[in-house]
Amino acid sequence: MEQVLPFYVVCDESYSMANVIDDLNNGLRELHAAVGSDPVVADKTRFGVIGFSDDAEVLLELSDLSEVTQMAGLAVKGGTNFGAAFKLLRDTIDADVAQLKNDGCRVYRPAAFFLSDGQPNYEWKDDYDRLTDPAWKPRPNIVAFGFGSVDEATIASIGTFKSFIANGTLSPGKALHEFASALTKSIVQSGTNMTDDGKVELQVPNEVPGFTRLEADEL
Amino acid sequence: MTEGKLDLVPPPAPPAWGDRAEPWVPDTVGRRAKAAEAAWKLDPDPDFPDTVLDRGRLGDIEVLACAARGSKHRFEGTARQDAAIARAAAGSWALAAVADGVGSVPDSQQASTAAVQWLLIELTRRLETGEAEPHKMVRAAFGEVNRRLVNLGGPKTTLTAAGVEALPGPDGRYRSWVAAVGDSPVYFLRDGRLVAVFDLEREDEFGTATDAMPDRDLRNRLRLRSAPIRPGDALALVSDGIGDLLGARSEEPKAYFAERWGAAPNPVDFMRHVQIRSRGFDDDRSAAVLWAAPGPTGQDAPALRDAARPSAAHDVEIRAGRLRGLEVRAVSSRGLEAAREGRRRRARTVLFERAGRLVAITAAPTGVDATADHVGPWVAAVREAVEGFPPDHPSSEWMPNLWSLAVRAFDATPGARLDEVATAVLCAEPSPGGAVDYELALAGPVSAAIFGAGIHQELGTIRAPEHRWGTGPGEVPCRVHVDRLTPDQGLLLTVGVDPARFARLPERPGPLEAYGVLEGERAEEDQLALVLWGER
Numbered sequence: 001m002e003q004v005l006p007f008y009v010v011c012d013e014s015y016s017m018a019n020v021i022d023d024l025n026n027g028l029r030e031l032h033a034a035v036g037s038d039p040v041v042a043d044k045t046r047f048g049v050i051g052f053s054d055d056a057e058v059l060l061e062l063s064d065l066s067e068v069t070q071m072a073g074l075a076v077k078g079g080t081n082f083g084a085a086f087k088l089l090r091d092t093i094d095a096d097v098a099q100l101k102n103d104g105c106r107v108y109r110p111a112a113f114f115l116s117d118g119q120p121n122y123e124w125k126d127d128y129d130r131l132t133d134p135a136w137k138p139r140p141n142i143v144a145f146g147f148g149s150v151d152e153a154t155i156a157s158i159g160t161f162k163s164f165i166a167n168g169t170l171s172p173g174k175a176l177h178e179f180a181s182a183l184t185k186s187i188v189q190s191g192t193n194m195t196d197d198g199k200v201e202l203q204v205p206n207e208v209p210g211f212t213r214l215e216a217d218e219l
Numbered sequence: 220m221t222e223g224k225l226d227l228v229p230p231p232a233p234p235a236w237g238d239r240a241e242p243w244v245p246d247t248v249g250r251r252a253k254a255a256e257a258a259w260k261l262d263p264d265p266d267f268p269d270t271v272l273d274r275g276r277l278g279d280i281e282v283l284a285c286a287a288r289g290s291k292h293r294f295e296g297t298a299r300q301d302a303a304i305a306r307a308a309a310g311s312w313a314l315a316a317v318a319d320g321v322g323s324v325p326d327s328q329q330a331s332t333a334a335v336q337w338l339l340i341e342l343t344r345r346l347e348t349g350e351a352e353p354h355k356m357v358r359a360a361f362g363e364v365n366r367r368l369v370n371l372g373g374p375k376t377t378l379t380a381a382g383v384e385a386l387p388g389p390d391g392r393y394r395s396w397v398a399a400v401g402d403s404p405v406y407f408l409r410d411g412r413l414v415a416v417f418d419l420e421r422e423d424e425f426g427t428a429t430d431a432m433p434d435r436d437l438r439n440r441l442r443l444r445s446a447p448i449r450p451g452d453a454l455a456l457v458s459d460g461i462g463d464l465l466g467a468r469s470e471e472p473k474a475y476f477a478e479r480w481g482a483a484p485n486p487v488d489f490m491r492h493v494q495i496r497s498r499g500f501d502d503d504r505s506a507a508v509l510w511a512a513p514g515p516t517g518q519d520a521p522a523l524r525d526a527a528r529p530s531a532a533h534d535v536e537i538r539a540g541r542l543r544g545l546e547v548r549a550v551s552s553r554g555l556e557a558a559r560e561g562r563r564r565r566a567r568t569v570l571f572e573r574a575g576r577l578v579a580i581t582a583a584p585t586g587v588d589a590t591a592d593h594v595g596p597w598v599a600a601v602r603e604a605v606e607g608f609p610p611d612h613p614s615s616e617w618m619p620n621l622w623s624l625a626v627r628a629f630d631a632t633p634g635a636r637l638d639e640v641a642t643a644v645l646c647a648e649p650s651p652g653g654a655v656d657y658e659l660a661l662a663g664p665v666s667a668a669i670f671g672a673g674i675h676q677e678l679g680t681i682r683a684p685e686h687r688w689g690t691g692p693g694e695v696p697c698r699v700h701v702d703r704l705t706p707d708q709g710l711l712l713t714v715g716v717d718p719a720r721f722a723r724l725p726e727r728p729g730p731l732e733a734y735g736v737l738e739g740e741r742a743e744e745d746q747l748a749l750v751l752w753g754e755r
Contacts, residue, residue: 002498038292071224
């Protein structure tokens with residue numbers, strides 16, 4: 001019988017991520033510390049991690065971060081299969097929401113932070129449409145971050161809430177650290193700024209250092 | 220780090236804060252709420268104190284109304300956005316309202332606080348002019364409040380209200396109505412069961428959207444229903460801070476309130492129930508409950524205040540928080556005499572931060588003159604003086620200078636009489652190791668005591684004031700102490716309550732316990748207490 005705001009990070013683990021994976025893992029560690037020191041946020045948010053390359057897997061089941069002492073870190077693998085990530089995210093959200101509701105929780109609309117540095121080499125549109133289907137009630141707000149060789153238009157078309165693309169002003173490692181910091185801020189701000197009119201539940205910074213925000217009309 | 224694993228170190232748990240001991244600590248349903256155990260920051264605007272409560276009786280109707288900051292606003296140091304009120308109208312109707320300022324709009328506490336007051340004033344005006352048809356009257360009053368809220372220029376609020384006639388009709392039932400715009404629900408309490416009066420379904424089960432005022436389409440937003448009640452029944456109006464708990468699939472919260480609110484609890488318990496803890500439920504809390512409770516009452520039963528004499532003052536007000544290394548509690552409560560006569564509380568405590576220091580003002584009437592309010596203008600004068608002359612001003616004698624500025628501003632008020640006020644003005648800041656440096660100005664019969672190890676001593680008996688002011692003819696004498704509390708000492712400012720009651724407590728009191736001390740020693744006059752100590 002809690003009120004829960006689920007957050008998911010959906011992260012590219014393709015080979016091209018090799019140089020930056022440590023920065024991302026450090027970012028997750030800082031996220032854990034920030035949530036643990038804010039009881040309002042810790043009480044209300046849950047956090048899960050999905051990694052994807054040729055396939056997708058749940059690296060951290062939707063968890064109460066203040067009770068997590070160890071998680072599978074991100075590790076580089078093969079190609080870039082967006083579709084597998086979107087499909088697993090939808091299935092995971094369905095299962096998590098059902099479980100939370102079964103536990104008597106009230107669930108707020110989930111938020112998903114999607115991060116990729118590469119071109120998808122699998123078909124993904126159908127899985128994306130299923131993930132964002134207006135008829136599917138727990139569809140997540142998606143915040144998309146792109147960097148490396150990712151296509152700007154692709155990233156802009158994935159974010160349903162906000163989209164960002166790395167602009168080269170920071171090294172990839174630093175940019176990803178900023179991504180993790182934006183994620184932390186979003187969780188803390190959203191966890192503490194639950195509003196009554198439902199429109200601005202998710203609080204994501206408009207500016208993330210090292211990234212340029214893509215406007216929806218740039219599609 | 221294990222291969223491929225991230226080891227994560229949880230930060231150390233913060234020390235427990237506030238009310239920690241039975242019977243003061245609020246109960247928990249469901250999982251433990253860590254946010255509810257976190258230290259509070261002070262209210263950012265002293266005009267919106269952490270917790271307020273109205274109480275009283277009109278005819279057969281007993282009413283309690285309480286609004287309290289939720290753990291989120293307490294942890295962040297942001298303002299309470301809920302409001303709750305209870306009043307009597309035209310000597311024949313008990314009225315109550317709760318409002319929940321919409322969090323996504325700034326300053327929504329302005330809207331909620333104004334809405335509950337305006338609504339009760341509008342209803343009273345119509346009742347006094349003999350408007351007989353309740354629904355027509357309620358619609359018109361909501362309409363008027365809706366119009367006035369537009370003038371606030373942005374803040375929005377839900378608004379839920381109820382009226383119950385003070386005496387039963389020929390059928391033994393009490394005429395009543397309930398009305399609501401937005402998601403602050405109303406429950407009907409009968410035979411140990413809570414039943415929602417209005418449909419509670421949200422349009423988007425994953426969202427938090429609600430109707431709110433002002434709204435151009437008020438006619439279609441306002442839900443209104445007659446709800447005649449029988450002796451023993453009650454109507455409970457709550458904000459969604461409690462409503463979401465009651466709407467949860469678990470039966471536990473419903474059972475909790477149904478069991479405790481079958482008949483009116485004492486006001487400290489009511490306040491504690493309102494602050495029930497449950498993980499993730501960190502929103503502001505408010506509840507106003509009207510019980511149809513015919514039967515004899517004690518001679519000191521408090522009377523519901525008359526809505527025709529509008530005032531923002533609630534019958535009880537609690538402020539508390541931690542500010543840099545300082546811990547403070549401040550409580551004021553309506554005295555027995557004012558309660559019997561349905562008058563408002565005039566004793567006041569105000570806490571705020573200025574230039575990194577804690578500034579506190581306590582003031583209570585000393586005289587028998589119930590018609591003039593000297594306390595309000597005095598507190599306003601001191602606040603204004605602090606604004607213009609903040610405590611970081613490089614003046615060697617800040618407090619004496621502040622005092623004379625405040626006196627000058629107060630004297631400009633027509634009819635102002637400082638000899639009708641018992642007051643203390645305090646400025647404190649932490650000193651290393653848990654000590655507290657303070658400057659304290661005292662005038663009139665206010666007790667200032669140093670306490671520790673179960674005993675207390677009046678400040679004036681252990682130390683001569685550094686300054687004495689106002690010793691000339693016609694002036695009000697003021698004594699100024701500039702001193703330091705050691706880490707094992709606390710400072711107690713009280714009116715209408717024995718300081719020994721605080722000094723003897725085994726632990727330093729949480730906010731509810733501080734109010735409990737006042738309730739344990741009801742006095743004819745208004746009561747107030749301020750307790751300050753350094754964080755060890």
